[in-house]
Amino acid sequence: MQHIGIIGVGEIGRAIVDGLSDGVDHPPRIHLSPRGARAAAELSARHPNVRVCAGNQEVVNRSDLVIIAVRRPDAADALAGLRVDERTVVVSVMAGIALAELRRILGPGVPLARAIPLPPVRERRCVTVTYPSHPAVDAFFARLGQALPVADEAAFNVMSALTGTLTTHYSFLATLATWAAGHGLDPDEAERYVRGLFGAAGRSLADESRSLQRLAADHETPNGLNERIRTTWFDPTNAETLTKVLDTVLADLD
Numbered sequence: 348m349q350h351i352g353i354i355g356v357g358e359i360g361r362a363i364v365d366g367l368s369d370g371v372d373h374p375p376r377i378h379l380s381p382r383g384a385r386a387a388a389e390l391s392a393r394h395p396n397v398r399v400c401a402g403n404q405e406v407v408n409r410s411d412l413v414i415i416a417v418r419r420p421d422a423a424d425a426l427a428g429l430r431v432d433e434r435t436v437v438v439s440v441m442a443g444i445a446l447a448e449l450r451r452i453l454g455p456g457v458p459l460a461r462a463i464p465l466p467p468v469r470e471r472r473c474v475t476v477t478y479p480s481h482p483a484v485d486a487f488f489a490r491l492g493q494a495l496p497v498a499d500e501a502a503f504n505v506m507s508a509l510t511g512t513l514t515t516h517y518s519f520l521a522t523l524a525t526w527a528a529g530h531g532l533d534p535d536e537a538e539r540y541v542r543g544l545f546g547a548a549g550r551s552l553a554d555e556s557r558s559l560q561r562l563a564a565d566h567e568t569p570n571g572l573n574e575r576i577r578t579t580w581f582d583p584t585n586a587e588t589l590t591k592v593l594d595t596v597l598a599d600l601d
């Protein structure tokens with residue numbers, strides 16, 4: 348796969364370009380759509396393997412694999428009228444647009460897949476969920492970390508809903524740092540400590556011999572600080588609110 352197209356050069360499109368190019372000996376040729384002109388120009392100036400096309404059709408014409416990374420409301424406008432032949436694989440990273448809908452827009456016969464890349468693609472450390480499994484698509488995301496093909500679109504949507512919890516996690520950490528600063532800690536020091544604390548907790552997730560429930564139990568002393576905060580704040584009502592909003596998000600994705 349030597350020619351990669353990207354339609355939608357925003358946050359995730361840029362991360363993919365950097366992941367494919369930064370410090371890579373033989374990066375693929377990358378063809379960018381012209382919208383988001385400033386970002387596209389910056390990428391093509393920084394990476395010799397990247398060029399900006401005159402339009403979305405040119406991106407398709409020049410590419411073996413095309414990533415569609417526009418926002419959901421822009422999808423129809425970005426894809427309408429595009430002619431894609433069956434030698435080009437189209438990968439949508441757009442949340443909430445089903446394969447059937449993409450097929451309706453692009454027409455039958457186009458090899459299609461969906462994927463959920465996240466910003467760590469930039470460091471080639473992302474586990475990217477894909478569906479349906481396609482050798483070229485899975486090999487592509489393996490270059491950016493690891494591909495995780497799932498069995499059906501329902502499973503894909505569940506994974507997609509899970510990714511919607513990430514900013515809640517960061518906001519939780521920001522609230523902890525703000526609280527600490529409110530009690531007199533230097534704000535930078537408070538943030539550094541929270542980052543270190545949860546960075547280490549994140550690394551312990553790599554140990555798959557312990558379940559998530561086990562990890563929680565292992566970090567808790569009976570009647571200790573952790574148990575007190577968990578049972579007071581993350582109580583059954585809070586947990587139920589979280590699972591309910593996940594259900595609502597999933598219903599919108601299905």
Ligand SMILES: NC(=O)C1=CN([C@@H]2O[C@H](COP(=O)(O)OP(=O)(O)OC[C@H]3O[C@@H](n4cnc5c(N)ncnc54)[C@H](OP(=O)(O)O)[C@@H]3O)[C@@H](O)[C@H]2O)C=CC1
Binds near residue numbers: 356359417464
């Ligand atoms: N951000 C993330 O971490 C992730 C995002 N996604 C999905 O990727 C998609 C893009 O998200 P994100 O990168 O955050 O969004 P951004 O808003 O950062 O980028 C979207 C880009 O699409 C461009 N665009 C809009 N219309 C067209 C068009 N007709 N043709 C070509 N380009 C167009 C915009 O250009 P302009 O600025 O000119 O409007 C903009 O550069 C979404 O569907 C999202 O669900 C998936 C996984 C992770």
